Amino acid sequence: MKFGGYWLWTLNPYFDIRLTGSFAFLGSGFKDIVRLATATSERLASRPVTGNDLALKGEIRFRARF
DSSP states (O other), X not given: OEEEEEEEEEEETTEEEEEEEEEEEOOHHHHHHHHHHHHHSTXXXXXXXXXXXXXXXXXXXXXXXX
16 A cells, blocks of 8 residues: 655746655565565675565655746
């Protein structure tokens, strides 16, 4: 399940700022991938992943039009 949104702030006709973000709850398919990845490359992982984490994404854009 994934949720997201954005907010656009127009300062004037030439400049605007856009904030976007999303987060996802990982399902059982991702837990299977995590189990396989940790079993094959456990020594390479710097932090173990349990499959219960949220997937987060965020972005901020400044745009100028001339």
